[in-house]
Amino acid sequence: MRIKTGRVAGISFLMASALLALSACGGRVGGGGGAGPGPASSFTIGGTTSGLSGSVVLQNNGGDELSISANGGFTFAAALTNSSSYAVTVLTQPAGQTCTVASGAGTVAGANITNIAVTCAANTFTVGGTVLGLSGSVVLRNNGGNDLTVSADGSFTFSAPVAQGSPYAVTVLTQPAGQSCSVANGTGTVAGANVGDVTVSCAANTFTVGGTISGLSGT
Structure with missing residues (x-):
């Protein structure tokens, strides 16, 4: 059986076209046009x-x-x-x-x-308390600084807070005229809360009255 030359040429052309198409698709039959995009950065x-x-x-x-x-x-x-x-x-x-x-x-x-x-x-917390019996002005001090002038009975609070775990020490820097003030609960360590139990009690200064007796012969 003899195959005509024209038919052989046509078959060869179709095979070549198919190979070119397969190559353009990455050599994969039914492929999706090559590898997909990589993972996002x-x-x-x-x-x-x-x-x-x-x-x-x-x-x-x-x-x-x-x-x-x-x-x-x-x-x-x-x-x-x-x-x-x-x-x-x-x-x-x-x-x-x-x-x-x-x-x-x-x-x-x-x-x-x-x-x-x-x-x-x-964390920081305030230090303060109460003044009692004051009739003038008293100057309080905390930790050797942070002075506070108080001129009336009632509550007081120092302006500078104290850090958690740090000490505080309240003292009287300047006494009021004619009075003496004392501090109770004035020292301690800040323990996670504001300190409000310092008590400053003031009272009038008192003086003794006395003299000398001479020439006494009885009681």
């Missing part, structure tokens, strides 16, 4: 902690909790994709301290987030 969220003296627990976006026990850099475990939002907050404060977060919220913009600042400081 992800970026870390972190920053720096300063002033910490205990342990603080941070969280990002309401989860991904991170416990930190030393000052320095930190990074959350979960990375975020580009254009994702982040919001870093304090979940658990350290004992005796309060930590605040700066630059803690934003949107990932093609780079790791490293500028979140967590600053911690000791």
Whole structure:
């Protein structure tokens, strides 16, 4: 049986066209035009902690909790994709301290987030009490400074707070004219609450009256 030359040429042309089409599709029959896009890039969220003296627990976006026990850099475990939002907050404060977060919220913009600042400081509390029996003006002092002039009976509070765990010592710097004031409960250590039980009691100065007897021969 003889095959005509024209038919052979036509078959060869069709086979060549099919091979070219297969090559253009990446050599895969029924393929989707090559490999699909790779995984989206992800970026870390972190920053720096300063002033910490205990342990603080941070969280990002309401989860991904991170416990930190030393000052320095930190990074959350979960990375975020580009254009994702982040919001870093304090979940658990350290004992005796309060930590605040700066630059803690934003949107990932093609780079790791490293500028979140967590600053911690000791909790502070006021020191004060009550003055009784005062008829002039008395000057009180706490811890060798922070002077306070009081001119009437009633409550008083020093302007400078005292840090958690720190001592306080209230004394009388200047007595009122004609009176002497004494301090009760004036020393101690701040223990997680305002101090309000210092008592300053004032009273008029008293003096003895006396003299000399001479020439007495009886009682």
